Amino acid sequence: MRAARMHGYHRPLVLEDVREPEIGAEEVLLHVRAAGMCRTDVQLIDGYFRSYAEMTFPVTPGHEIAGEVHKIGSSVPRTIGLEEGDQVVLVGGWGDGTCRHCQQGDTQICAHGRWPGFGPYGGYAEFVPVPYRYLIKVDKRFNLKPEELAPLTDAGLTPYRGIKKLRDAGALGPNRVLGVMGVGGLGSYAVQYAKLLGAGATVVAFARSAEKLAVAKEFGADHVISTKGRSLDDVRKELNQATGRGEIDAVIDCAGAEEMIQLGFGLLAIGGHYSSVGLVGDRINLPLFPFVAREYTYHGSFWGNHNDLSEVISLAQQGRIRHSTKVIRFEDINENIDLIRMGDVVGRAVIKY
Numbered sequence: 001m002r003a004a005r006m007h008g009y010h011r012p013l014v015l016e017d018v019r020e021p022e023i024g025a026e027e028v029l030l031h032v033r034a035a036g037m038c039r040t041d042v043q044l045i046d047g048y049f050r051s052y053a054e055m056t057f058p059v060t061p062g063h064e065i066a067g068e069v070h071k072i073g074s075s076v077p078r079t080i081g082l083e084e085g086d087q088v089v090l091v092g093g094w095g096d097g098t099c100r101h102c103q104q105g106d107t108q109i110c111a112h113g114r115w116p117g118f119g120p121y122g123g124y125a126e127f128v129p130v131p132y133r134y135l136i137k138v139d140k141r142f143n144l145k146p147e148e149l150a151p152l153t154d155a156g157l158t159p160y161r162g163i164k165k166l167r168d169a170g171a172l173g174p175n176r177v178l179g180v181m182g183v184g185g186l187g188s189y190a191v192q193y194a195k196l197l198g199a200g201a202t203v204v205a206f207a208r209s210a211e212k213l214a215v216a217k218e219f220g221a222d223h224v225i226s227t228k229g230r231s232l233d234d235v236r237k238e239l240n241q242a243t244g245r246g247e248i249d250a251v252i253d254c255a256g257a258e259e260m261i262q263l264g265f266g267l268l269a270i271g272g273h274y275s276s277v278g279l280v281g282d283r284i285n286l287p288l289f290p291f292v293a294r295e296y297t298y299h300g301s302f303w304g305n306h307n308d309l310s311e312v313i314s315l316a317q318q319g320r321i322r323h324s325t326k327v328i329r330f331e332d333i334n335e336n337i338d339l340i341r342m343g344d345v346v347g348r349a350v351i352k353y
């Protein structure tokens with residue numbers, strides 16, 4: 001099979017022909033039809049996670065995967081109804097199945113977890129062995145394309161969970177303003193979920209580029225505000241003109257860049273909630289007093305669990321999610337990694353096999 005693999009940090013991926021993986025009795029061999037390219041893949045290559053997890057090379061990146069069931073292991077229960085040729089998406093965070101988080105369904109935050117795309121197998125190759133519990137079947141009647149489905153397993157999933165946390169915390173409602181920080185791969189979905197789950201909240205998108213703000217507007221943001229070269233006061237004035245208030249009650253931060261974090265907390269109202277899903281920077285540096293005195297709540301939110309993805313797929317099947325994807329060829333992976341590193345891709349780059 002074709003595979004694009006890391007043989008070390010800070011190097012282009014090696015495009016090579018490798019042997020098709022074997023599967024265990026409880027696994028399914030997934031034929032990858034499309035794989036989304038995530039900023040996280042670039043960070044993996046650039047060594048961003050190096051101090052958190054040591055890698056054994058070669059590593060096959062790619063954790064946003066949609067495909068077809070190719071082969072089914074002998075112990076996979078027939079009751080789950082998977083058959084060869086079924087269209088499926090892959091749930092990314094694989095837990096040990098025994099800890100409290102796994103038992104509650106949050107396998108993606110298991111301390112003993114593993115993730116496709118951060119080890120030997122990933123979506124930058126044509127086949128991936130998958131424990132059967134981590135596949136969700138997508139009904140072919142809905143005619144969803146693999147290049148639309150693949151990004152839903154991370155870019156279209158992570159902000160969904162982050163916004164659910166705001167919703168469940170009571171941070172949203174018709175008299176609230178929800179800010180979406182960053183309109184890249186994740187943010188273009190976040191804007192849509194903000195409208196779908198926002199309980200009537202006014203949705204304001206913040207981004208640096210006019211092109212990305214246009215996507216946010218098209219996907220339903222009530223207001224869009226450019227942050228490029230502008231001070232907190234400038235942004236506050238524009239926010240006030242747009243909404244009648246110079247502050248926001250909740251933030252879904254899809255960027256995670258230092259300046260966006262400063263801006264998001266700078267605009268946060270008393271009793272505000274901040275949900276973090278973006279990872280551009282690597283530190284949060286904030287004054288403590290407002291956290292206490294203004295009763296801020298910070299929500300870390302990581303990827304999504306099986307149930308979150310199942311809900312996202314249901315929305316997609318209902319035709320309620322719009323996609324901003326750029327389909328690319330396997331041969332052009334390295335070129336696109338460079339573009340993502342520069343922040344030059346609007347929407348999601350998706351490899352289609």
Ligand SMILES: [Zn+2]
Pocket residue numbers: 095096097098099100101102103107110111112
């Ligand atoms: Zn666990």
